[in-house]
Amino acid sequence: MTEQFHRIKRLPPYVFAEVNAHKQRMRQAGDDIIDFGMGNPDSPTPPHIVEKLVEAVRDPKTHRYSQSRGIPGLRRALAAYYERRFGVDIDPESEAIVTLGSKEGLANLAQAITSPGDVVLVPNPCYPIHSFGFIIAGGAIRSLPAGGDPSMSFRENFMAALERAVAHSIPKPLAVVLNFPQNPTAQCVDLDFYGEVVAFCRHHGIYILSDIAYAEIYFGDMPPPSVLQIPGAKEIAVEFTSLSKTYSMPGWRIGFAAGNKALVAALARIKSYVDYGAFTPIQVAATAAMNGPQDCVDQVRALYKERRDVLCQGLAKAGWPVPVPEATMFVWAPLPPGFEAMGSLAFSKQLLDAAKVAVAPGIGFGEYGEGYVRLGLVENTHRTRQALRGIKGFLAGGARDTERDAPARAGGTAG
Ligand SMILES: Cc1ncc(COP(=O)(O)O)c(C=O)c1O
Helix, strand or coil, rough: CCCCCCCHHHCCHHHHHHHHHHHHHHHCCCCCCCCCCCCCCCCCHHHHHHHHHHHHHHHHHHHHCCCCCCHHHHHHHHHHHHHHHHHHCCCCCCCCEEEEEHHHHHHHHHHHHCCCCCCEEECCCHHHHHHHHHHCCCCCEEEEEECCCCCHHHHHHHHHHHHHHCCCCCCCCCCCEEECCCCCCCCCCCCHHHHHHHHHHHCCCCEEEEEEEEEEECCCCCCCCCHCCCCCHCEEEEEEEEECCCCHHHHCEEEEEECCCCHHHHHHHHHHHCCCCCCCHHHHHHHHHHHCCCCHHHHHHHHHHHHHHHHHHHHHHHHCCCCCCCCCEEEEEEEECCCCHHCHHHHEEEEEEEEEEEEEHHHCCCCCCEEEEEECCCCCCHHHHHHHHHHHHHCCCCCCCCCCCCCCCCCCCCC
8 A cells, every 4th residue: 555645745744843843842831922923913804704603594494405516695795895995897797706714726727727747937035835736746846936037026026937937948838826915924025027928928828817805904005916917817817805804704614716717617616516615604694794784894903003113123123124014914024134044944943932923934835935034913912022132132133043944845724
């Protein structure tokens, strides 16, 4: 009997697991760890959504198998959201599907559309399912590396990387993954960016798989756009949205895909074989979240903005200046001055030991994430200030002698 299963062999050991195991040991020893490591929202789901769930669950009719594509009312609520937020017309029957969180949707769409060896273009660093969904499905990943020529804009560098990747990929890439605002870098884009990518991908016959899980977690006056706002985008693009961050519902597992009919149908087909849909009361409550009062979303934004300001200002004062994110619940921080040489994994471990503060090492999001750590805005301002005192003390002590960690591999399930 083999225990060397082909798909499992393609999944590298989870980089974050090393920091997590360390964190666990310290907690067991009684340490209070301030944990910025995972993008797992800590706020309770707004009460009107919870009450709708309780009301729905009392009706025994909701206890049966649900619909794998999602109940019609929830698909209509998604279409209404696209209309009011982006001015995009979505047919709830043929262009929308409910998923068990957007992560499940991405993974199953990858299963649905990938033939062995198909090339998929994925930003690096990235949220792990963006690459591993396709690796699990037997595809090959070609990275679109972050960075590039510092004298060029993000859009120019991205388009140059995209053009290079398409010119040098055999077979021609099947799809490109977009994720803006991005996890982990918090990179945002505008409609002109999407316009250029859509024109390029339509010309080359490449699907666009866009993930806008953070579309509602923004702090400026310009709400992030949707790729589906570009005329003709639906010919090639499908877009994933999620209730996890917008309504603090990460454990409820509700997300969506909307857009290109063939891609939505392919996902629906796979899902009809593997699940019966989310528990109906959850879908009923999700419908209430999307159709109901939206001031709870303003509160979520205000909460992350306040935490962002406390964290970024405090880090700057501690001698660690970091870019202030315009969106998402993450600060993507270059390693502080004097600590660059040790690499993100060793830095994260030392910070944990010395300051009792956990962060996610950038290398866990891909090789181009090296040199950075990600801090999730999931601790309240009181605990964030406590963490800042520890970080300041740690930085003042300077880098300890350390051997740079052996090359680590991206992977796993960082939120
Ligand atoms: C970019 C991105 N997409 C998708 C997800 C997963 O969201 P969901 O809870 O809808 O599966 C996350 C979670 O952290 C994320 O950061």
